[in-house]
Amino acid sequence: xxxxxxKNIFKDGPIPASFIAESIQKHSTQKxxxxxxxxxxxxxxxxxxxxxVSAIEYTAFEEMALEKMxxxxxxxxxxxxxxxxxxxxxxxxxxxxxxxxxxxxSSAHRKAAINACExxxxxxxxxxxxxxxxxxxxxxxxxxxxx
Amino acid sequence: xxxxxxKNIFKDGPIPASFIAESIQKHSTQKxxxxxxxxxxxxxxxxxxxxxVSAIEYTAFEEMALEKMxxxxxxxxxxxxxxxxxxxxxxxxxxxxxxxxxxxxSSAHRKAAINACExxxxxxxxxxxxxxxxxxxxxxxxxxxxx
Amino acid sequence: MQVKVLIxxxxxxxTGLSELLVTDVxxxxxxxxxxxxxxxxxxxxxxxxxxxxxxxxxxxQLPDNSTVALLPPFSGG
Amino acid sequence: MQVKVLIxxxxxxxTGLSELLVTDVxxxxxxxxxxxxxxxxxxxxxxxxxxxxxxxxxxxQLPDNSTVALLPPFSGG
Numbered sequence: 385x386x387x388x389x390x391k392n393i394f395k396d397g398p399i400p401a402s403f404i405a406e407s408i409q410k411h412s413t414q415k416x417x418x419x420x421x422x423x424x425x426x427x428x429x430x431x432x433x434x435x436x437v438s439a440i441e442y443t444a445f446e447e448m449a450l451e452k453m454x455x456x457x458x459x460x461x462x463x464x465x466x467x468x469x470x471x472x473x474x475x476x477x478x479x480x481x482x483x484x485x486x487x488x489x490s491s492a493h494r495k496a497a498i499n500a501c502e503x504x505x506x507x508x509x510x511x512x513x514x515x516x517x518x519x520x521x522x523x524x525x526x527x528x529x530x531x
Numbered sequence: 532x533x534x535x536x537x538k539n540i541f542k543d544g545p546i547p548a549s550f551i552a553e554s555i556q557k558h559s560t561q562k563x564x565x566x567x568x569x570x571x572x573x574x575x576x577x578x579x580x581x582x583x584v585s586a587i588e589y590t591a592f593e594e595m596a597l598e599k600m601x602x603x604x605x606x607x608x609x610x611x612x613x614x615x616x617x618x619x620x621x622x623x624x625x626x627x628x629x630x631x632x633x634x635x636x637s638s639a640h641r642k643a644a645i646n647a648c649e650x651x652x653x654x655x656x657x658x659x660x661x662x663x664x665x666x667x668x669x670x671x672x673x674x675x676x677x678x
Numbered sequence: 679m680q681v682k683v684l685i686x687x688x689x690x691x692x693t694g695l696s697e698l699l700v701t702d703v704x705x706x707x708x709x710x711x712x713x714x715x716x717x718x719x720x721x722x723x724x725x726x727x728x729x730x731x732x733x734x735x736x737x738x739q740l741p742d743n744s745t746v747a748l749l750p751p752f753s754g755g
Numbered sequence: 756m757q758v759k760v761l762i763x764x765x766x767x768x769x770t771g772l773s774e775l776l777v778t779d780v781x782x783x784x785x786x787x788x789x790x791x792x793x794x795x796x797x798x799x800x801x802x803x804x805x806x807x808x809x810x811x812x813x814x815x816q817l818p819d820n821s822t823v824a825l826l827p828p829f830s831g832g
Contacts, residue, residue: 405552408571412628415576422569424555425832428639429562442831445763445824448808449831473831481559485832492575493678494755498649505641505832513805513824514831515764527765528830531640572755589754592686592747595731596754620754632755652755660728660747661754662687674688675753 390454393471394446398482399424407470411490417467419494421501425485427478435521439479440528445513446475456507464500466491471504473514484516537601540618541593545629546571554617558637564614566641568648572632574625582668586626587675592660593622603654611647613638618651620661631663681709681740684747692719707737709746725750758786758817761824769796784814786823802827 404424411417430437457469467490474484487505491497509530516528551571558564577584604616614637621631634651638644656677663675681700685693703709706727714720726733728747729740740746758777762770770790780786783804791797803810805824806817817823 401552401556404555405548408551408630409548411573415627417573418575420569420571420573422567422571423641423645424567424569425641426558426564426567426637428565443763444831445761445805445808445826448805448824451808480562483555490573494570494572494652498570498652502645505645509832510829512831513763513826513829515827516830517764527768527827529828530830530832590686591754592684592728592731592749595728595747598731656755657752659754660686660749660752662750663753664687674691674750676751677753677755 390450392450393453393473394444394449394475395472396474396476398474398478398484399472399486401483403472404483404486407486407488411468414467414490416492417490418492419497420488420490421494421497423485423487423501423505424483426483427480429480430518432518432520432526434524434526437480437518437520438522439477439519440484441477441517441519442473442475442484443515443517444473444475449512449514452511452513453508456504456511459507460500460504463503464489464491464496466496466500469500469504471508473508473512477519537597539597540600540620541591541596541622542619543621543623545621545625545631546619546633548630550619551630551633554633554635558615561614561637563639564637565639566644567635567637568641568644570632570634570648570652571630573630574627576627577665579665579667579673581671581673584627584665584667585669586624586666587631588624588664588666589620589622589631590662590664591620591622596659596661599658599660600655603651603658606654607636607647607651610650611636611638611643613643613647616647616651618655620655620659624666679704679742682743682745683709683713684745686748687750687753689720689723689725689748689750692717692723703740705737705739706734706746709740713748720748723750756781756819759820759822760786760790761822763825764827764830766797766800766802766825766827769794769800780817782814782816783811783823786817790825800827
């Protein structure tokens with residue numbers, strides 16, 4: 385069930401746990417699903433030379449990111465027998481301890497859900513034009529580096 | 532931070548989405564966490580020769596399962612740099628569409644969380660003395676087979 | 679000499695009960711033989727045997743008041 | 756002849772702005788040269804160039820009213 389239209393994945397601010405719960409709950413009507421795999425990115429209070437990271441401010445080239453995410457989604461649906469996939473990424477300020485990324489895949493069997501989730505996370509980190517500005521002590525900043 | 536005492540993983544009935552949300556929310560104070568990986572098992576309304584599965588009734592050799600889960604937990608903590616791991620498995624009746632298994636691992640970086648979660652799911656399915664009785668049309672039943 | 683036997687999963691469809699007490703057996707093989715005499719379908723059923731929560735794979739002496747569990751293939755999750 | 760330039764991430768620390776209009780350049784190389792003249796630190800910065808949301812890796816003719824984006828290494832998630 386590949387979805388053909390690019391979906392918006394961006395959301396202002398952090399992703400609340402209640403939003404994640406609602407998303408899980410909605411799948412209880414889909415009775416062919418046997419396994420869900422979820423990845424959550426949480427902002428770390430990393431210690432840096434300049435001080436402790438208090439938040440990350442996310443910006444994106446949104447239009448390009450949504451087109452790219454659409455291609456990733458189509459690739460993943462072509463590769464794995466998924467029932468559905470949901471991706472949400474924060475824009476703007478996300479405080480340390482808050483959730484900035486929510487990737488959610490579901491399938492009849494666990495392997496497809498687990499592998500699709502992991503691959504989606506890897507690809508979106510490498511391919512989406514999104515940037516994180518690490519705010520340090522409210523004054524200084526440095527730019528996040530993905531590994 | 533390996534925990535030394537066997538924890539109870541069993542819970543009567545399905546695992547509600549609100550319980551999962553609370554568990555996620557609690558981790559917002561742990562600011563060294565960068566990634567969470569979650570696996571959820573959901574009961575499928577499988578079509579069988581006898582009819583459609585309406586629910587699974589789980590039983591376990593609880594004492595043995597908790598000892599075994601403790602060993603799995605220790606192995607996983609020894610292998611991956613995890614911040615924490617939580618496992619919950621239903622006992623009793625879980626209707627199709629409801630959640631029967633919740634595995635939740637967290638780490639500073641995504642790889643450890645993702646790999647630890649997958650390995651924990653595989654091991655507990657293979658090693659815990661738990662059985663699922665598939666209830667068919669409220670009258671008949673057959674026993675679940677793990678693949 | 680008494681041994682508690684716990685029966686799980688699909689094996690309870692054969693025995694109709696999940697717990698029984700067996701007396702006058704001294705090894706795991708004697709116990710299985712006795713149970714299979716009572717419940718012939720056990721002969722073709724697939725299961726492993728645990729003595730006091732540890733799986734055993736060969737004939738083992740059963741201590742008095744020990745607990746033996748018959749465990750069919752696991753299907754949790 | 757006019758091209759919109761979008762600047763993202765750490766490159767905005769160099770340019771101080773996230774969007775500018777450039778006239779009188781006809782290829783991507785001419786544009787980068789012009790920008791690097793204005794913002795010399797761009798010369799050592801790491802980024803790729805996207806023309807109308809597609810990454811380009813060689814000198815490309817810039818259509819009138821096209822949009823060029825300078826994209827430093829991604830760090831989403």
